[in-house]
Amino acid sequence: MxxxxxxxxxxxxxxxxxxxxxxxxxxxxxxxxxxxxxxxxxxxxxxxxxxxxxxxxxxxxxxxxGFSLRDISDYLALYDADRGQQVSLLAEKVEERLELLEQQLTDLQTTIAELHEIRKLARDRVVSS
Amino acid sequence: MxxxxxxxxxxxxxxxxxxxxxxxxxxxxxxxxxxxxxxxxxxxxxxxxxxxxxxxxxxxxxxxxGFSLRDISDYLALYDADRGQQVSLLAEKVEERLELLEQQLTDLQTTIAELHEIRKLARDRVVSS
DNA sequence: TCACGCCTTTACGTTAGCGTCAAACAACTG
DNA sequence: CAGTTGTTTGACGCTAACGTAAAGGCGTGA
The missing domain is CATH 1.10.1660.10 (Multidrug-efflux Transporter Regulator; Chain: A; Domain 2)
Structure with a gap:
């Protein structure tokens, strides 16, 4: 037990x-x-x-x-900063992180689109062979 | 020069x-x-x-x-596999990777939404103080 | 010619994120 | 009471992804 x-x-x-x-x-x-x-x-x-x-x-x-434990630690700090922190500082950190994440979102969407394209090309090749 | x-x-x-x-x-x-x-x-x-x-x-x-160089290497292989590879194998790899990326996309959107929520809470606190 | 700036390879150093024992203790089980 | 299972704290090992010299080659400009 x-x-x-x-x-x-x-x-x-x-x-x-x-x-x-x-x-x-x-x-x-x-x-x-x-x-x-x-x-x-x-x-x-x-x-x-x-x-x-x-x-x-x-x-x-x-x-x-893909975040480091250090980054994750910072993120957790934001997360449970319901109270106890300088709000201005908190907002700043949140903003920073949001920018990074939105860059990452763009990268991710581009990559996914490219893979869809590759998949399409591969299928076309099968069909025409 | x-x-x-x-x-x-x-x-x-x-x-x-x-x-x-x-x-x-x-x-x-x-x-x-x-x-x-x-x-x-x-x-x-x-x-x-x-x-x-x-x-x-x-x-x-x-x-x-957040990918490792090993992962990136695999991705590059897909990318320039215009010709020269088994199409079926290629398709399989592409599919694998797409699944991972879409999981990552979900994670990312969730995280971004949470940060927006935190930002909102912080702002509300400023207003009501 | 000699110093400079950029290039090369070789090789050891460093940090992150654990894996893998080892030794010891606590609780249950037959 | 011995054995099994699950827990703890070290402590050393290992891979990835470079950083950081060290030592040398090549071409240019004063």
Whole structure:
């Protein structure tokens, strides 16, 4: 049995999350060492709540987008800056990031269009052969 | 003077391209060592043509999208597979890559939407304060 | 001729993001 | 009580993608 009480659906062990997201426990500990998540402790054992799980989802999405953990950390900071930060600074950071993402969106759409074109060419070749 | 004759606008030195794209000559040599580009030689000196320059643009776009050089290499292979490859294999690879890119597109749109939301929240806070 | 600027190759250094033991502890199970 | 399973903290290893000298060749201009 998991060291975390399964009667409480809000709690996850490190192995639970690793399995759910198809990553290693080592990776999760590494993210914690970098300050991306900070699960509670039950003695020495990590205990993850919904918040940690949600952050993990954001982390993995960031990775799919090719961001470094450093970038993801910055993004998470924006994300949970509901209160506690200088709003002006926050807005600035958000704007910066949005510009990068929109550049990336353009790149992505161009690339997808090109692949569609390549696919089309390939099909034409099949037909005419 | 550049070792490449400037009268011929089709030719670029390694420094020309490095400067134009804001990368190091080391990076360009590294890409060649990985087979992503293969400029001609004039003696020992690299001579880049339009094709090499075009490839470099694709490489840099791939990097902005967070792809590894290995991935970019695969992508380039699709790109110049106008002829010379098994069409069926080509189509398969294209399809694979398109799926990844469309996942990435979804991630990206979600992230952008979230940042817009955060920006909105921040603005509301300013107004109500 | 000699310094300069740009080119080359070789090679070691560096950072990120984990993988992979190792050693030790805690709880359950037969 | 021994064994299995899951946890912890080190600590060393590894690949990618270059950075950074070091040492030398080639052509030009004073």
């Amino acid at each position: 998991s060291p975390v009480d399964p009667e409480n659906a809000e709690l996850y062990s490190i192995a639970d999350l690793a399995k759910e997201f198809g990553i290693s426990t080592r990776a999760i500990r590494f993210y914690e060492s970098k300050g991306l998540i900070s699960p509670e402790r039950l003695g020495a054992t990590r205990v993850f709540r919904r918040r940690d799980r949600a952050r993990l989802i954001l982390i993995l999405r960031g990775k799919r987008l | 550049s070792p490449v004759d400037p009268e011929n606008a089709e030719l670029y030195s390694i420094a020309d391209l490095a400067k134009e794209f804001g990368i190091s000559t080391r990076a360009i040599r590294f890409y060649e060592s990985k087979g992503l580009i293969s400029p001609e030689r004039l003696g020992a000196t690299r001579v880049f043509r339009r094709r090499d320059r075009a490839r470099l643009i694709l490489i840099l776009r791939g990097k902005r999208l």
